[in-house]
């Protein structure tokens with residue numbers, strides 16, 4: 681369980697996150713929605729250690745994790761997916777997955793000299809795991825394709841796949857559906873639900889596609905102007921006056937929120 685307690689993040693005089701509090705239940709797929717500029721990504725980045733909060737506290741299973749850097753959180757099983765970095769785009773999809781666990785013996789000089797067999801064994805196991813992940817995500821046919829050359833949706837699957845190379849417990853996904861076609865979006869949704877059910881992953885998902893949110897997320901938390909406005913099922917949220925106001929206030933038509941895109 682992650683508890684976000686009165687988190688603020690200011691950029692100069694601008695309060696991007698302005699006293700947000702929420703509880704992310706273990707084992708849930710929690711959706712985080714809200715109009716553009718609501719502070720969702722900034723809050724994600726604070727929780728995931730990418731940004732230091734101006735004030736407030738984040739705990740994970742009772743432990744204070746406020747401001748811990750991403751690699752420390754990574755070792756605690758809290759991961760935020762990132763776009764495949766430019767420098768990895770010329771590597772194959774399989775290699776991208778094999779890069780994830782950061783402490784292979786092969787990376788240490790001592791082991792390079794004295795542990796060749798162990799390195800070879802580790803590499804074989806890693807490769808087998810990467811292939812398993814690619815198969816799970818239905819993109820095994822892309823194993824030897826360069827990551828920079830696969831489609832946007834396939835890249836999103838690969839980003840999700842990277843979380844499967846380690847023992848992730850809580851995964852933060854930012855706009856996983858952006859620019860992804862419906863078929864692949866369904867594959868992504870299926871993978872998230874399956875990882876949640878079978879491997880007990882907790883997910884927090886920022887997404888503007890309400891069909892996607894409604895299909896996989898419960899609860900849904902809505903933010904606006906740096907604060908949490910409402911929490912509940914997507915239907916509860918859609919019926920909430922303050923939420924409707926917030927979406928209208930950003931110039932988006934109410935029907936956009938009630939339809940597919942928020």
Ligand SMILES: Nc1ncnc2c1ncn2[C@@H]1O[C@H](COP(=O)(O)OP(=O)(O)OP(=O)(O)O)[C@@H](O)[C@H]1O
Pocket residue numbers: 691694696714715716717718719720721722723
């Ligand atoms: N590094 C920064 N410096 C200054 N302002 C920032 C910075 N990062 C974000 N902001 C501002 O903070 C506000 C919240 O941005 P954020 O990206 O967290 O919103 P969001 O809810 O994720 O929006 P979207 O749905 O459009 O991605 C925005 O007005 C944004 O311009």
